[in-house]
Amino acid sequence: MRVVIVGVGAIGGTVGALLALAGQEVIGIARGRQLEAIRDKGLTLRSPQGVRVAELPVVAAPDEIDWRPDDAVLLCTKTQDTEAALAQLRLAGVDEQPVFCLQNGVENERLALRRFPNVHGVTVLLPAEFVVPGEIAAFGSPCEGIFDIGCFPGGADEADRALAELLTPVGIAGFVTEDVMASKYGKLILNLANIVGAAMGREAESADVKALLRAEAEAVLTAAGIGWQEVGDADPRRQELLKILPVEGAASVGSSTAQSLARGAGSIETDFLNGEIVLLGRLHGVPTPANAYFTRLAARMLAEGRAPGSVPREEVAAALGL
Ligand SMILES: NC(=O)C1=CN([C@@H]2O[C@H](COP(=O)(O)OP(=O)(O)OC[C@H]3O[C@@H](n4cnc5c(N)ncnc54)[C@H](OP(=O)(O)O)[C@@H]3O)[C@@H](O)[C@H]2O)C=CC1
Numbered sequence: 001m002r003v004v005i006v007g008v009g010a011i012g013g014t015v016g017a018l019l020a021l022a023g024q025e026v027i028g029i030a031r032g033r034q035l036e037a038i039r040d041k042g043l044t045l046r047s048p049q050g051v052r053v054a055e056l057p058v059v060a061a062p063d064e065i066d067w068r069p070d071d072a073v074l075l076c077t078k079t080q081d082t083e084a085a086l087a088q089l090r091l092a093g094v095d096e097q098p099v100f101c102l103q104n105g106v107e108n109e110r111l112a113l114r115r116f117p118n119v120h121g122v123t124v125l126l127p128a129e130f131v132v133p134g135e136i137a138a139f140g141s142p143c144e145g146i147f148d149i150g151c152f153p154g155g156a157d158e159a160d161r162a163l164a165e166l167l168t169p170v171g172i173a174g175f176v177t178e179d180v181m182a183s184k185y186g187k188l189i190l191n192l193a194n195i196v197g198a199a200m201g202r203e204a205e206s207a208d209v210k211a212l213l214r215a216e217a218e219a220v221l222t223a224a225g226i227g228w229q230e231v232g233d234a235d236p237r238r239q240e241l242l243k244i245l246p247v248e249g250a251a252s253v254g255s256s257t258a259q260s261l262a263r264g265a266g267s268i269e270t271d272f273l274n275g276e277i278v279l280l281g282r283l284h285g286v287p288t289p290a291n292a293y294f295t296r297l298a299a300r301m302l303a304e305g306r307a308p309g310s311v312p313r314e315e316v317a318a319a320l321g322l
C-alpha cells in the first residue's frame with residue numbers, strides 16, 4: 001500500500017512524517033508555505049519521542065501523482081475543505097482506491113461516498129499542532145496517536161487491516177473495528193468542547209458549559225437512534241498508549257478549532273461539529289440551543305478575527321442562562 005496524504009497539516013503531517021521516517025512509501029499533497037517549507041528542508045516532527053526531520057515527498061495537487069491501484073488516500077483536511085479536495089482527487093483519476101477520512105465529525109465519509117465507492121472512517125485520537133511551516137508537533141506518548149479504522153458505513157476489510165498494520169509499528173496504534181462510526185460519534189461528542197476552549201480559553205471554568213453541550217448531544221443521538229462509543233478519558237487504551245505530554249519547542253495553542261482561529265485560517269470546523277448536533281436536533285425535534293449558540297459564536301469570532309480565549313465566561317454564561 002502506498003499512502004497519499006491530502007492536507008499536510010497537524011494530522012496529515014504527523015502521519016506522513018512517521019511513515020516517511022520508517023521508510024514507507026508516502027506522498028503528501030500540501031499547499032502554500034507548508035509545501036515550500038517541506039520541499040526546502042523536510043518536515044520536522046516534534047513529539048515526546050523526540051525531534052525528527054522527515055524527507056516527505058510532496059506535490060501541490062493530485063494531478064501531479066501517477067495514481068496506482070495500491071494507493072490509499074488519507075484525507076486530512078478540515079471538513080470545510082473536504083468537498084474541494086474530493087473534487088480534485090476525482091478529476092485526477094482516483095476511483096476505486098480506498099479513501100480514509102482522518103477527520104473529526106461525521107460528514108466527511110458521506111461527502112466522500114457521493115464520489116467514491118470505497119470509503120473508510122478513521123477516529124483520530126492524536127493531539128497535534130501545526131507549529132510553523134515545515135514543522136508540526138504531536139503530544140501523545142508512547143504512541144503519537146490511536147486510530148479506530150473501519151469501512152463506511154460499517155464493516156471492516158483488507159484495506160482497514162493493511163492501514164492498521166502500516167501505522168501501528170510507526171507509532172499510531174491502529175484498531176480495526178466493524179463499527180467505526182460509533183467511535184466517530186463518540187469522538188464528535190468530545191469535539192463539541194473544541195469551540196468552548198477556543199472561545200473562552202483553556203483555563204476558563206467551563207465544565208458546566210461542556211456538560212450542557214454533551215447533554216444535548218446525547219439527547220439528539222438517542223432520538224436519532226445513533227449509538228456511540230466513549231473514546232475520551234474513560235477509554236482504557238489512552239492510559240497505556242496515549243498520555244499527553246509537553247513537547248519542547250512547541251507551545252500548545254489548543255484544539256484544532258483554536259488553532260484555526262490562532263492562525264487566522266479563514267474558516268472553522270464548528271458547523272460540522274456542534275453544527276452536526278444542531279442539524280440532528282432539527283431533524284428529530286430535539287432542541288439544541290447551546291450547540292446552536294456556539295455555531296453562531298464561532299462564525300462571529302471568525303468574521304471579527306477574534307483571538308482564541310477572547311470571549312469572557314460571563315458572556316457565554318449569560319447567553320446560555322448559566
Ligand atoms: N489537530 C488535532 O489535534 C486533531 C485534529 N483532528 C481533525 O483532523 C482533521 C485535520 O485537522 P488538522 O490537521 O488539525 O488541520 P490543519 O489545518 O492543521 O491541516 C489541514 C491541512 O490541509 C490543507 N489543505 C486543505 N485543503 C487542501 C487541499 N485541497 N489540498 C492540499 N492541502 C489542503 C490545509 O492547508 P491550509 O492551511 O492552506 O488551509 C492544512 O495544511 C480535522 O477534521 C480535525 O478536526 C482530529 C484529532 C486531533
Ligand SMILES: CC(C)(CO)C(=O)C(=O)O
Pocket residue numbers: 104125126127128190191194254255256257
Ligand atoms: C483531541 C482534540 C480534542 C484535541 O487535540 C481534537 O480532536 C482536536 O483538536 O480537534
